Amino acid sequence: MVDSSTETNEQTAPSQEAPERVLAATGVRRSFKVGDRRLEILHGVDLELYRAERLCLMGSSGAGKTTLLNILGLLDRPTEGEVEVENVRVWQLGQAQRSRLRNAKIGFVFQFYHLLAELSALENALLPAMIAHSAATFRSKRAGYTNKALEMLTRFGLAERLTHRPGQLSGGEQQRVAIARALLLDPPILIADEPTGNLDRATGEKVLDLLFEEQETRGLSLLLVTHDERLAKRCERIVHMEDGLIQADSRTPIPH
Amino acid sequence: MYRFFLSLRYLRARKTNWIGMAGIFVGVTALILILSIMSGFLNESRKHLRGNLSDVLVQPMLDYPIKGKGAPRRDVDALLEIVRSDPRVAASAPQMVWYGMISAENKEFYASDQERGGLAVANLVGIDVEAEFAATDLRESMLREPAPGTTTQRPADVDDPFAPPPGYQPRGFPAESIIVGERLGAAWGLQRGAEVEIVTATIDPESGRTRDPINQTFVVAGTFRSSHNSMDLERIYFDRRVLADWLGREDDAFSQVLVKLHDYEGDKRAITEDLGVKLHQAGFLHSPESPLFDEVKTWEAFRRTLLAAIENEKSLMGIMLSLVMIVAGFCVFAILSMMVSEKRRDIGILCALGGTPKGIMSLFLLIAFWEALIGASLGVVAGVWGALRIDSIERWLSAKLNFQIFDRKVYLFDHIPSVIQVTGVAWIVAGALVCTLAFAMIPAWRAAKLDPVEALRFE
Numbered sequence A: 001m002v003d004s005s006t007e008t009n010e011q012t013a014p015s016q017e018a019p020e021r022v023l024a025a026t027g028v029r030r031s032f033k034v035g036d037r038r039l040e041i042l043h044g045v046d047l048e049l050y051r052a053e054r055l056c057l058m059g060s061s062g063a064g065k066t067t068l069l070n071i072l073g074l075l076d077r078p079t080e081g082e083v084e085v086e087n088v089r090v091w092q093l094g095q096a097q098r099s100r101l102r103n104a105k106i107g108f109v110f111q112f113y114h115l116l117a118e119l120s121a122l123e124n125a126l127l128p129a130m131i132a133h134s135a136a137t138f139r140s141k142r143a144g145y146t147n148k149a150l151e152m153l154t155r156f157g158l159a160e161r162l163t164h165r166p167g168q169l170s171g172g173e174q175q176r177v178a179i180a181r182a183l184l185l186d187p188p189i190l191i192a193d194e195p196t197g198n199l200d201r202a203t204g205e206k207v208l209d210l211l212f213e214e215q216e217t218r219g220l221s222l223l224l225v226t227h228d229e230r231l232a233k234r235c236e237r238i239v240h241m242e243d244g245l246i247q248a249d250s251r252t253p254i255p256h
Numbered sequence B: 001m002y003r004f005f006l007s008l009r010y011l012r013a014r015k016t017n018w019i020g021m022a023g024i025f026v027g028v029t030a031l032i033l034i035l036s037i038m039s040g041f042l043n044e045s046r047k048h049l050r051g052n053l054s055d056v057l058v059q060p061m062l063d064y065p066i067k068g069k070g071a072p073r074r075d076v077d078a079l080l081e082i083v084r085s086d087p088r089v090a091a092s093a094p095q096m097v098w099y100g101m102i103s104a105e106n107k108e109f110y111a112s113d114q115e116r117g118g119l120a121v122a123n124l125v126g127i128d129v130e131a132e133f134a135a136t137d138l139r140e141s142m143l144r145e146p147a148p149g150t151t152t153q154r155p156a157d158v159d160d161p162f163a164p165p166p167g168y169q170p171r172g173f174p175a176e177s178i179i180v181g182e183r184l185g186a187a188w189g190l191q192r193g194a195e196v197e198i199v200t201a202t203i204d205p206e207s208g209r210t211r212d213p214i215n216q217t218f219v220v221a222g223t224f225r226s227s228h229n230s231m232d233l234e235r236i237y238f239d240r241r242v243l244a245d246w247l248g249r250e251d252d253a254f255s256q257v258l259v260k261l262h263d264y265e266g267d268k269r270a271i272t273e274d275l276g277v278k279l280h281q282a283g284f285l286h287s288p289e290s291p292l293f294d295e296v297k298t299w300e301a302f303r304r305t306l307l308a309a310i311e312n313e314k315s316l317m318g319i320m321l322s323l324v325m326i327v328a329g330f331c332v333f334a335i336l337s338m339m340v341s342e343k344r345r346d347i348g349i350l351c352a353l354g355g356t357p358k359g360i361m362s363l364f365l366l367i368a369f370w371e372a373l374i375g376a377s378l379g380v381v382a383g384v385w386g387a388l389r390i391d392s393i394e395r396w397l398s399a400k401l402n403f404q405i406f407d408r409k410v411y412l413f414d415h416i417p418s419v420i421q422v423t424g425v426a427w428i429v430a431g432a433l434v435c436t437l438a439f440a441m442i443p444a445w446r447a448a449k450l451d452p453v454e455a456l457r458f459e
Ligand SMILES: Nc1ncnc2c1ncn2[C@@H]1O[C@H](COP(=O)(O)OP(=O)(O)OP(=O)(O)O)[C@@H](O)[C@H]1O
Pocket: A032, A033, A034, A039, A041, A059, A060, A061, A062, A063, A064, A065, A066, A067, A068
């Protein structure tokens, strides 16, 4: 008990309510091979995301935000350091388990929507459930998922667009389908990399309203990257990143 | 679930997939057609090789060998009795076989030097009509439709073929009747009722010396068409007693006995051994152990070398066929590779949503599988349909193109032979599936190896 107490205390100590840590990067380094040289992009990043928290990651272009997000989203393996999802060290898991974790726990929203061009809006929104289940179980749960997706898409104002292909939708509509897709399996974590970066201000605002509303009602942990100061002000926690290092964190300020 | 769903969706959405499917379709169709027609040809060739041979052939040693020569065996009835006492034997027929030359006095023009000399080789076969009909298909040969471009001269009464032809006007002494091969008759302009002179030489069994040539006039009572080229061109049937008499042999002399079995495939091995032993004990044959004499054999053993050539041709065909499969597989490989490059972003998205590399791999393998399955199924339908109706298809095409694609005269076939081999078709389908999937492994594996971060980076 005494041996392990140090670590446990550090993790749960920060506040009295002891907010639950859902996603954490510890000492994450990431370097890429460019030609015959190794180029380090992340120089040891520590970042923790707590339950129901709205975190905004900012930083100039090339700071390594997307690189960090890919690592936190389990898409990329850090060269060094640990990534934990709900206190599970993900790189100690097998490939299949990690994929299952990504499917169940993390929702992605990308700058370029990334919908499948061959599927309708509704089918795109249902895709995570199709990936989660075998053909037989999906068939038995299909109605439930379809209702859920329909409900969300309707709420997002896409009731008339269900059978449309992504190519037939506007950017804002596509991004709303992408949000519905990300939320279908009720993941505790939502990662959004410049979700409004490709939209005009008004549309972006609407998409964000929607995103924040879902975040609040669901108690989601939202990890958002943006260049927009006004948008950042709407987040309870702002983290600044520069040259592959966390420079400032409004929650636990890092002295430098 | 998504693999199933997406593979079908991709299949439907990408038109290039239809090319792969069409490739497999064409490949399978062509293979089934080629296999069926080649099998048909080989079957026909086998039949031709068999000619008027019966299932089993008994060729006893010569009666009293002098200086390596001797006269044909006598006492045919005793031998037939032994053969016919075996319950596995359906029928048997004795034959007297000799060679002679046909003299073409009445020929209108000469095609070659030998013909100018007025002679052509003829294979003289003396038969017992009833026994011959039972053991061989001579009767059917006489009734067969003429080859395209010729007219047969059927005997007036097929069941009594050696009766003098109706309206026969002998030039001198009334001649004995013969039945000639259709092509021989056509080549020499022999109509039914025409007289023809046949020349031969015999050997004196006592001294082993050749006697002076003998010749005799015979009358053509009809022709037969065995569809076996050399037989139709050379063979002349006699009544066995007539031929024996002319050659100076006794009535019961014979050269060989044809044996027809009830169940050839089942009994062929056992019966050749049993007959060899029994006929040896009766003094007709050498000891079956003697390696020099091979007096009872199946028709297949008799035509061993040519049959081996056919089998050879079959395996060569198999090798060529598998090459076509590889081409179809390569087609799918190219299309799928293209698709993997095109769908890089989708692969990244699927990974981000929780797809595993294994799942991505099976997604692309499934696409190939659908292509192969649909292509091969349609190919089987088209191939079997085509193989069943190849003859009318060829006739229709020839008429449309105004050009004879398949010259039936060349092969002496009335129709394009074609045999659907169920196992062969099954092998082709299995081959198409395996080959396609094997080729699809490479792009599918590449897709699974794709780094999702790379794949997602912009468009
Ligand atoms: N696979 C890679 N190989 C080499 N360099 C890379 C690779 N991925 C990213 N980088 C480099 O890492 C740095 C950080 O990239 P990243 O995309 O994380 O920046 P960012 O903070 O998201 O910038 P932006 O705000 O423009 O999106 C960049 O200089 C980029 O060139």
